[in-house]
Amino acid sequence: MIRTDGELLAAHLAGDPHAFAELADRLMPRLWLVARHALDSQEDAAEAVQDALIRAHQGAGGFRAESSVYSWVLRILVNICLDRRRRNSIRTATPLPSDDFDELPSHRDPIAERELRLDVWQALAGLPPEQRLPIVLVDMQGYATAEAAALLGIPVGTVKSRCARGRLRLAEQLGHLRTLQPAQEHR
Amino acid sequence: MKDLPWSESPDQASHLREHVDVNQDPDAAALVAALARTRAELAAAVPPAPPVELVARWHAALAQLRPVTASQDPVEPRRGEPTIASSASSGARPGSASQSGDPKRMPNQTWRA
Numbered sequence: 001m002i003r004t005d006g007e008l009l010a011a012h013l014a015g016d017p018h019a020f021a022e023l024a025d026r027l028m029p030r031l032w033l034v035a036r037h038a039l040d041s042q043e044d045a046a047e048a049v050q051d052a053l054i055r056a057h058q059g060a061g062g063f064r065a066e067s068s069v070y071s072w073v074l075r076i077l078v079n080i081c082l083d084r085r086r087r088n089s090i091r092t093a094t095p096l097p098s099d100d101f102d103e104l105p106s107h108r109d110p111i112a113e114r115e116l117r118l119d120v121w122q123a124l125a126g127l128p129p130e131q132r133l134p135i136v137l138v139d140m141q142g143y144a145t146a147e148a149a150a151l152l153g154i155p156v157g158t159v160k161s162r163c164a165r166g167r168l169r170l171a172e173q174l175g176h177l178r179t180l181q182p183a184q185e186h187r
Numbered sequence: 188m189k190d191l192p193w194s195e196s197p198d199q200a201s202h203l204r205e206h207v208d209v210n211q212d213p214d215a216a217a218l219v220a221a222l223a224r225t226r227a228e229l230a231a232a233v234p235p236a237p238p239v240e241l242v243a244r245w246h247a248a249l250a251q252l253r254p255v256t257a258s259q260d261p262v263e264p265r266r267g268e269p270t271i272a273s274s275a276s277s278g279a280r281p282g283s284a285s286q287s288g289d290p291k292r293m294p295n296q297t298w299r300a
Contacts, residue, residue, distance in 0.1 A: 013255065021249055028245070032237040046241040050248055060255055120232040139229040167225050174228065176221035 005069035013060050020060070024053050027070055030141060031077050037124065037132040038081035040088070048084060052077035078151050085129070123173040131166035134159045139167070 003011065003019075005026065011019035031052060035045035056063075056073045063072050124132055137148040138159070145163070149156040171177045 015254060017254065021246070024245065024249070025242075028237050028242065029234050032241065033234040036235075042238070046238065046244070049237070049241060050245050053245060054248060054252065057249070057252055058255055120228050121235065124229075135229065139226050140232065140234070142230075167222055170229070171221040171225040174225055176224050177218070 006065065009060055009063060009069050012057070020057050023069070024057075027073055028053070030070065031073065033140065034074065034133070034136055035077060035081055037136045038078070038129065039084055040129065044084055044088070045081075048077060048080045051080050055080075075151060082153070119174060120170075123170050126173060127166050127169060131162045131169070134162045135166045135170070138163055 003022075005023060008019045008023040008026075012023065028049065031049050032045070035048045035052075036042070039045045039048060052073055055076050059076075063069065067075075124135065127135070133152065134145075134148055137143045137151060138145055143151070145159045146156050149159045152159065168177075
């Protein structure tokens with residue numbers, strides 16, 4: 001029987017030594033997606049995900065079930081990522097190579113899906129981080145703009161603006177705007 | 188960042204639909220279609236798997252963590268507030284693909300992270 005995230009967290013608190021590992025394995029791909037697009041360095045992203053999982057492991061008793069377990073851990077992760085970005089802002093970050101995601105195979109691998117994935121990931125990697133993260137949260141993980149705004153600590157309008165600018169740029173990079181004249185693309 | 192004109196709408200495609208007669212403006216219609224296709228591709232994209240190194244490092248770190256139990260929770264739940272123990276079996280919130288058909292939504296919440 002597959003246990004829900006909440007059941008796994010409860011089992012972890014009840015002393016089940018395997019529950020949190022199972023929960024972390026389940027959450028990690030989505031956390032990785034966010035961290036990868038919130039931070040410029042893959043190493044930073046990996047450390048951020050690990051830090052978030054450790055804090056969730058140790059702070060599990062503080063989860064109040066007012067949100068999903070994933071949203072709770074995501075909040076921890078986003079805070080860590082934002083802290084790291086603030087710290088890194090005085091340094092020169094090395095941008096991700098756009099083909100960095102090629103090295104990360106998916107467990108689903110039909111050719112068409114893979115081609116789609118690479119197109120999307122490469123295009124996404126070309127956006128500035130401040131546009132990538134709202135798009136990942138809203139368009140890829142399904143959060144409402146208000147929820148994404150709360151997570152990121154920015155106004156709703158800013159989330160919308162960043163999503164809008166990012167989508168327009170993605171549409172261009174994905175080739176969906178090729179039939180439009182340049183002057184009309186930015187109306 | 189200054190808000191764009193469509194900031195009062197859910198997105199720019201909705202704004203265009205509300206303010207432009209896409210039936211009379213093929214370029215607006217093309218833009219709406221392009222944005223919709225972009226969002227559909229984003230939603231359909233399969234997230235890359237986490238790197239093997241991250242997974243291995245996490246499992247190594249997990250092995251070093253001391254067990255945590257509810258009795259060690261330093262914060263008492265507020266009166267009437269559901270606890271993880273009481274809400275777990277009810278699947279209080281979706282949050283993973285295994286929990287429900289809508290894994291992505293969350294309510295307005297207060298995190299205690």
